[in-house]
Amino acid sequence: MSDSSVLLDAPQSPDHLLGTQLRNLRKAMPGKPSHKALGALVLVSGSLIGRIEDGSRKCLPDLAQRLDEVMGTDGVLYRMALYAAAESDKRRRESDRHKRRQKPVARSDGGQGILGGEAALTASDGSPLDRRSFITAAGVTALAPGVLRDLVANLEIRAPRTSVHTSDIDEIHSAAAVLKTLDGRHGGGGIVRQLAVTQLKDSLELIQVCPQPLRGSLFTAVGRLSVVIGQSAFDTYAHADARRVFELATTCAEEANDWGLRGYAYSWRSRQETWCGDADRGLTYAELGLARADRLTPTEQAWLLNAKARALAKMGRVQETLAAVGASDEAFARAVPGAERPWMSFYDQAQHAGDTGHAWFDIALVTGNPTEPIARLQSAVDHHGAGYVRSRALSRTKLATLQMRLGDPQEASQSALTALDEVGHLRSRRAADDLRSLYQVTTPHKHSDDVAHLRQRIKTTLESA
Template identity: 30%
Template sequence: MIGPVTDHDLAEGLIRFAGAAVFGDLSAVAPDLMDGMAPTITVPDRVSAQDVDYLDKTTDLMERWDFRFGGGLSRNAVLGQLRHVHDIYRLASYTPQVRTLVQSALARISKVAGWMAFDAADIATARRCWVLGLSMAAEAEDALVTTSLLTDMARASIHTGDPTTGLSMLGMATASATRATPILRTAVAVVTARAHGALGDRRDCLTAIDAAHAHFDRHDAQTEPSWMAFFDAAQLAGDAGQALVPLAVTGVEHDRAVDLLSHAVTQHAPDAARASALSLAQLTRLHIVVGDLPSAEQATETLLPTATMVRSARVRGNLRDLVDATIPYGGDPVAGRVRHRVEQALVPPLA
């Protein structure tokens, strides 16, 4: 029986412990092993522009992971990186020019961490991250990150049932976007459409969708921030289609919503799995609402492999909406199969 494991034990008997790990069972002392692992990351005395570039590249990797797999599994790692960048901001020394770069880097990792927390339904943490990010972006006079943060916050408000607050956020984002780029103005416009759609305002929703497409047509990928590369034609179509969903379920703009969502689903890249799942879930819902159950069943078969790969509270919420949408069809066998498949997908895996 091995008792509590100390650093001295490991130093003096590493071969013995290695043998026990390979040929025996050390699971009982796993907590001791973890408790002794103090973080070894230290804050450098001085930070250069190249150091900040490395921080930005780390943020890029974490954001791509979020796009592909959702915020559910890796947000704690991102929060750890956020704390590290914040420690650099507080404790390291740098030139005034590099200070601005550090502030922008901290704003961006705050944005990514906030969105991942929101996607995992950790709203309190998301709000803290967003406010920190806005503060840093304001100090750095970074209109690009400011605009994107406000747009994210508006998305969150709309998703949680408060599109009016979302429109207030978008008003600030629109002001900031005058110093931003066409793709960021595209994002502001299409999220504005989503707010108006949620409020049932067809005219303003369609006007905002048209504005989003006009901004998108003017963008040049070479002059846009690299971290906005995810906002492509598929993302725009998915956002515009989802903006129309609240109207489409009442019979207004249904065909256009289906066309936009169908385009998004076919064009989303493999590394945009969460966006694809969100678009496809809404498309499936629209098929169910109008009684096109065979198309809904076919869409469900495509949706579930992607949806179950993504750890996202928003995706799971959309799946629950699909279950609810099938209930009015009672004992219809196709609706029953769709409901059963989705309910099975919502059961947490055992391992």
């Protein structure tokens, strides 16, 4: 049996998984150092290394960090040690809670279903119980979060995977599409992100057992799902997580030799860095995505050119920004409806108008001419469908900001009030930050009744976010 095959045996504890990983990494090192040799490098005994590898001893985070340093494994073991420690604490808390739990109430229902007929209820000591008191108490207890968790704690969600079929890959694509829809409607926080991460972890396990003929398709599906999760993390400002999964998406795309997916991932990496204030890195990622643009569809080219334009605009490079937007317009004009890859199906006329409008936004602030971006953003607002609540809200807030700063404050107030109704239902840190920017530009007009009302609404929305 090979070292890697043990990864397919399940279920394993986090400590056993860490030990397996350590053994595989040690044997992959030049010279395949012994337990004793590796232990000497990190100032512990060889026997301790052996016991960690077989799962009989825990690997503390500080030791895992030293192992990562000498093995060049970029924090892999340290992160696994933190996870193992967290799982151990969780099991200990659950055990303590179980010991504290009172004895359960016994009931007799004569086999007639829930509290069947007039059957008597008895406590564990045999004393009679009042039926209504029992129902009330049971209802309160059943709704306690700890009890609910205990009810499902031991459910077997899925069996260990030993093979991959095309239906598994289709399932990942379907999950990515559903999660993308939920993210667009509700923002990237809460249960949407939790569902996405769970799906990704399950999908990554398939790579270990995937036959060669399906590997390219599987990597494409996992890469697509990774981009969805990266978007979700980016939207909630979990930027470190977003960078990791965007990088995973890029790697998957390259493993699959999928240039379109690669460009899609690089576009999101560009947008995140530009949003975070590193427009230079954002420009670099956009240019990387545009490498071999001849292998990208017109829509993929337009999407990347918009990312490039956003980075250039933040850098104040007006003419280059306008050139990138113009090239994006030309690329999108060549798009063939219905011919795009599934993950680009969102990119329609409304999305193009909004995306280029956002790039124009910073240029308008420099030139003082908001006519073109206002027209584009208004078109996006008017044509985004019901599934694009966040996109419409972001465009509407940008539109109101431009109108407030360079146009008509009263008109801006009406646009902003509608945006507030949408943002209030989103879990989106980006949308909230755009509202803060809008609030700042209302200051010169704060004595207007309409603007004063708007400012109060913005404060209320942000406070409840």
